[in-house]
Amino acid sequence: SQQGEEDPQALSIQEGENATMNCSYKTSINNLQWYRQNSGRGLVHLILIRSNEREKHSGRLRVTLDTSKKSSSLLITASRAADTASYFCAIGGGSEKLVFGKGTKLTVNP
Amino acid sequence: EAGVVQSPRYKIIEKKQPVAFWCNPISGHNTLYWYRQNLGQGPELLIRYENEEAVDDSQLPKDRFSAERLKGVDSTLKIQPAELGDSAVYLCASGGARNEKLFFGSGTQLSVL
Numbered sequence: 001s002q003q004g005e006e007d008p009q010a011l012s013i014q015e016g017e018n019a020t021m022n023c024s025y026k027t028s029i030n031n032l033q034w035y036r037q038n039s040g041r042g043l044v045h046l047i048l049i050r051s052n053e054r055e056k057h058s059g060r061l062r063v064t065l066d067t068s069k070k071s072s073s074l075l076i077t078a079s080r081a082a083d084t085a086s087y088f089c090a091i092g093g094g095s096e097k098l099v100f101g102k103g104t105k106l107t108v109n110p
Numbered sequence: 111e112a113g114v115v116q117s118p119r120y121k122i123i124e125k126k127q128p129v130a131f132w133c134n135p136i137s138g139h140n141t142l143y144w145y146r147q148n149l150g151q152g153p154e155l156l157i158r159y160e161n162e163e164a165v166d167d168s169q170l171p172k173d174r175f176s177a178e179r180l181k182g183v184d185s186t187l188k189i190q191p192a193e194l195g196d197s198a199v200y201l202c203a204s205g206g207a208r209n210e211k212l213f214f215g216s217g218t219q220l221s222v223l
Contacts, residue, residue, distance in 0.1 A: 003152075031210060042114070042201055042214030043153065088152050093210040097166060098143075100152030 002026055004072075004089040004101040012107040019076040021104040023089030026070065033090045033098070034063060034074050043088065046074070079108045112136070116202050116215035124223050128190035131218045135183070135204030142179060143212065144187050145201040153201055159185065192222045 004023040013019050023032065031050055035043040047063045049056050049072065055064045062075040076083055086105045092098040115134040123129050135142050140161050145153035156175065158166040161182035170177065174193070179185040189196055199219050203212040 033211070035212075040216075040219075042203075042216045043212070044214070045211045048210055090152075093212075094208055097155060097158070098212060099155070100145075102150070102152050 001097040001099045002029075002091055003099045004032070004091050006087070006089055006101045006104045008104060009102070010105045010107070012109065013079060015079060015081055015108055015110050017079055017108075019079050019083070019106055019108070021074050021087055021106070023072045023074075023101060024070060025072075025091055028067070029091050030096065031091070031093050032065060032072050033093060034061075034072075035088045035090060035100070037086045037088065037103070039085070046087075048093070076106075079106075081108050081110045084108045114202055114204055114213050114215035116200075116218055118218055119216065120219050120221075122221045122223065123192055125194055126191040128188065129192050129220060130189075131187045131200050131202075131220075133185045133187070133202030133215060135185075135202070136206075136213055139204035139206065139213070140182070141205035141209045142185050143203040143205070144177060144185070145203065147199045147201055147217070149198075156187070156200075189220075192220075194222050196220060197222045 004025045007022045033048045034046040037043045049065045060077045065072045086103040088103045090100045142159040144156040147153045157170045159179045177187045199217040201217045203214045
């Protein structure tokens, strides 16, 4: 099992701006997921993208996957103070062990 | 529908004492996970259950950690004796359809003094 590596480790933006965070991995994958964790809470699933998909949307979230570069990105458009949280990519799921990265800490300033 | 329920929310103990965490997964979810999350890190899997069977406990420090899920529903994770390095948040999760998407509880924050 492999761990994704998020970049940047921390990101601070103003409300209304877009936030982009990236996840890189080393070997081929079947699924890649993104989760959000508000301070002191559990993780919440955001989006799952499969290896044969290139882009998925959910509300203000857009996830892309580039298997040739072994990377994924999570874009949050028109950010809000409530988007302040840590965001984790996770590789695996189903019968595979789900392994989380170390996360990107996003701060959205009002 | 209730989410994943964990208790207690916080626990402070002295080193060498025992401690137990409880988790009730979402009804109907056969797969249950215990993760440990250190400060500033992502969650790390300790053990995964399919019903009452532990199918992956390779990361569980078996000298001091134990877990059970006797009836394939709720689960208990125990540490005995606790060490200073066990201070962390212990997260329980259960698996949804196809077990790809995980639903997490709020966690138990353990402080070992």
